[in-house]
Amino acid sequence: MPRRIDPEVAVAIMRAAGLEPLEPYPGANVAWNCRCVKNEHKVAPTFTSVRIGTSSGCRHCGRAASGERRRAAGRERAEADMRAAGFEPLEPYPGAAVRWRCRHVACGRTVHPRLFKIRAGVGGCRACAGRAPVDPAVAEAEMRAIGMEPLEPFPGRVRDPWKCRCARCGHIGTPTLNNIRRGQGGCYACARCVR
Template identity: 40%
Template sequence: MLIDRGARPLEAFPGSQRPWRCQCMTCGQINAPRYNDIVNKGGGVCRGVCRSQKIATRLKHNSHAAAATMQRWGWLPLEPYPGAAKPWPSRCAQCATVKIKRLSHVRNGRARCSNCAGRAPDTATATAIMRAAELIPLAPYPGQQMRPWLSRCRRCRHLATPTLASVRLRGHYCWACKAVAFPARAALDEEQAVACMLTHGLEPLDPYSGDANTPWKSRCTTCDRKSEPVPTSLPGHHRGCPFCARLDISPTEPGHLYLAVQDDLQALGWGVAQGRRRLHDARRAWRPLAWWHLPAAQDAWAFARHLKQQLRSNGFPPVSRGDISPDAAWAQTASLDEVSVDHAVRLVERVAGPASHEADPPALDKQASSCTPGWNAASGLKA
């Protein structure tokens, strides 16, 4: 049996279910097929060079026939035919996008252009979609539709970081424009406005003006001090009395994007702040290194999100909290063992301009936000 199949036995017959060492009389390679496999499956004896040559011969196609197959499926080859299973750069006849195709994939039904189908648009198509939605890209296309893309809104000139998928689904996508249009949609009548004030511990002292965007003189039911909050700002930011409530960052007021270093963990952190509040506590001190002063905190958020996207897409994970909580990680951090401070500064300076390395940012009379890496008012660590 083995001799008829082109192999010479090297040992006595071990049994039909056991490997039988033999030598291929064509290529000289030693194999160990099972007798049952040869008889029942009808396969060859040699599993090496001879098998590869048979497969290559079966898959081999004429270059003209291969090119004709590609053209029939809408692809114009740009290089000589490399082989059925090898990458073959080709241009889509419909959208002129260059893709790496394989003849075997095309013949098996995977011939559709992902750019025409909208699954993987090229840079030119993605940029055209953003510009049609009145968004000007400020960074190269990240390569995936679900990744944030730093852009500038043509309507309000503020920065935004929408994903290409959200723009394709909703059209113009800018949080600053959305914030301007929100008050009109969230207009409150007198009963709703009074209920909103009382819910946040504020007792109105003047009649309702009819405009929920107008400051309303009121008294705090906790500290008995007077203030003039805007009713529409209360539900979104959970603000009550400005004297006894911790203020978050106001997106329309000036803010800072900062980089800081935690020396014990060798961690690089970034975030948004409004004011001079330092990142430090008795156990883990964050040492600020660079600041970018921006006219609106929402622009600082956009730059911070862009920095995070760039670092994560290049394989730089966040830093673990170690002994405090081994399973948790700071979302706004990266290890200094993997990325340098200079590299992070350059990533931001490409889109935000030169950084400031002064000891303190200008006073804005605001506290640091929850974007601060690991910040908590009580413990110095993010909850």
């Protein structure tokens, strides 16, 4: 036979959970009309659900607490993603699509990237864009793949002009590796002939 709960003990447990009973103790598994001390909402949890912790008692407070736990987990992951990309957050996480004030670890500048762009591999520090080190052998292979033969060593940055000769027409030009990677052709003379 189940053990009977002392009504005074039940009331004390409900009050400790932030609920003020509005009626006498009805039984362990019967909805008990109460008022949430925090937000004044009327709720009706069972004593058992509050006692064993499956319910906070107030569904409004429970939802708010659940949402805060999800947001906290999202904040931790967001900060970890930003740090992994080389940015130190300088303010609390504002949301994935909102500009987030951070310090770019590589150059020390204060920047405002959006987390969703960082996660997509885009964005970050505009001042450092195009300055990432590129292997000269890879750069030369990319130029040769589009029919341009480098006439001088790789200049070191993807946005710097690079003197090359077109293997098709022999024209000497100065395309940038950045433009090549964007899909632009390397030879201005050949591009004019195609029109």
